[in-house]
Amino acid sequence: MKESQRLANERYRRSPKGVLTHSFGHQSNRRGVEYTLEQLHGMFLDDDKFLRLHSEWVSSGYVRGKRPVIDRLDRRKGYTLNNIQVLTWDENRYKQRMEIRHLKRKPVAQYSGDNLIATYKSVNHAAQAMGVAQSAISRALKKPHYTCSCFTWRFIHENADLLEATND
Numbered sequence: 001m002k003e004s005q006r007l008a009n010e011r012y013r014r015s016p017k018g019v020l021t022h023s024f025g026h027q028s029n030r031r032g033v034e035y036t037l038e039q040l041h042g043m044f045l046d047d048d049k050f051l052r053l054h055s056e057w058v059s060s061g062y063v064r065g066k067r068p069v070i071d072r073l074d075r076r077k078g079y080t081l082n083n084i085q086v087l088t089w090d091e092n093r094y095k096q097r098m099e100i101r102h103l104k105r106k107p108v109a110q111y112s113g114d115n116l117i118a119t120y121k122s123v124n125h126a127a128q129a130m131g132v133a134q135s136a137i138s139r140a141l142k143k144p145h146y147t148c149s150c151f152t153w154r155f156i157h158e159n160a161d162l163l164e165a166t167n168d
Helices: 004-016 018-026 037-044 047-059 091-105 125-129 136-144 158-165
Strands: 068-072 083-086 107-111 117-118 152-155
Touching: 004 018, 018 037, 018 047, 018 068, 018 136, 047 068, 047 083, 047 091, 068 091, 117 125, 125 136, 136 152
Parallel strands: none
Antiparallel strands: 068 083, 107 117, 107 152
């Protein structure tokens, strides 16, 4: 490829239209994209937020974390025009980590003998409420003969009544 062609491609990839085309290319590799590239261009090329984020990315010297990207509002739904938003690459990564953390969260129950003392949304919530290390509760959950603060701990799996009563 000639140097002039490479530079032209680089300029396009860094233009607002090129950024949207790049995002669309990543989306189209997944299922559930229900719009065309032209519709995506039409939606965001005049969007104030997208243009502001693009300008900030250019001003930063094209720092990857500031690059504007298109992401779903609701990860459980597909890519539709009413389920997408523009945000920076860093914001999207943070959102992804929070969603994964939320998915990994498992509710736990605290017992004294056979008596249910309390339920918590996660091991982390229980550790904060009890003022103990999260690892101590995790160890008690993994090894039934271990306790933490003289309590036994169990994951809440199927009992919907316990899940509804879970403490914050």
